[in-house]
Amino acid sequence: MTLRLAVLGPAGTFSDIAAQQYLRQQQLDWQLTYYNSIDQVAASVQAETEYALLPLENTLDGYVQNTLAILSYAELQVVGEALVPVRFSLAANAADLASIKRIYVQFKTKGQCGRILAQLPQAERLTTESNMLSFNKLQTAAHGDAAIIPQFHLAELPDTFLKLADVTDTTENYTRFIVVKKQAAALQQVQPWQQDFRALCYITPQTDRAGLLSEILQEFAQRHLNLISIMSRPTRRELGHYRFFIEIGGQAGQSPVLADALAQLAQRHHVKYLGSFSR
Incomplete structure (x- = not known):
């Protein structure tokens, strides 16, 4: 039987990168199963998957409070970790920053890109569950829509978009993930x-x-x-x-x-x- 690892999706998130890195380092042939929220990832290991990968800590934004809450009550055991560098870009269907009307940003990303967000007081902030969901919003972006996305996805967007290559608050930004299994x-x-x-x-x-x-x-x-x-x-x-x-x-x-x-x-x-x- 192929073991399954629950991951915050969709494919292309930092969680996905961390999961693939962990499997390579440990030489494991597990199947990745994607979920739309951290809560769903944690719940899956109780019923559908054998293992789950959860974000634990970020250099800029500290511990992930939702993960700490899950560890306090769920019958889970931590068995491994993965560390990935995290860089963000801003992309917008707009001519300049002043023309941005709303911006999609993942809930933990906000704390890692505070400087650029401070330059957008006019923009409505819409929080997403994953960075890939923020990126996907740009596929049908109306004029004035923007998103903070993983840096490696910036080249996939049209050249007509406004693009800021690096909006991370510091160059030394990493997120640490833990791998858990269903067993106290x-x-x-x-x-x-x-x-x-x-x-x-x-x-x-x-x-x-x-x-x-x-x-x-x-x-x-x-x-x-x-x-x-x-x-x-x-x-x-x-x-x-x-x-x-x-x-x-x-x-x-x-x-x-x-x-x-x-x-x-x-x-x-x-x-x-x-x-x-x-x-």
Whole structure:
């Protein structure tokens, strides 16, 4: 049976590029299945596909909040990652920027192209679920329509269009994707790695008092585990109550140390281990 990988579509998105890159690097012969939103991608791995690729983090716009929310409640395990460079162009059926009446832009792209959008105060912003949907809007663009699109699609548009080759806010812009499967990661089964690795988890405190977060972080610090990031997320049960999304960077041979830290924390808090992957 051919395994399937759910991807935010249509074909040609950065998610599609990341998925194909991951399959090449891992030498996997999986079938790509495209969906119209991140929520649909995540839902598919619960019912239709074996794996899914989700955007996790961008250099300019930070963590993808929708993905963090999905990881907090879905029974998924992270098994890999892919990193792709991200560059954007602006294309418009218009003579100049002042003539643009509306612009299509993907929901995360807005935070990566803020400078050019600030130059278009007159333009109505229409948010799309994927960059390819923004690009497709240009196929039937009325006069005054514009879109921010992946740079590699710019040459496909008519020469009569206004084209700005690079409207990304910085030259160092990357998006990191994770590959997940339908299976919660067992807390007591941290995969043994013989190379550097990353691990993800959610920790939900069962009490609220001064110094609590410091105590949680010390469990990692005293074991010389590097905390890459920590994000507070609402528990959705009560206003002012939060859980913490934590990404840990480990070195070869530190898997047992991480397992011990998580086991200690699980005695006092709710720990949801999300899995790990090599770097």
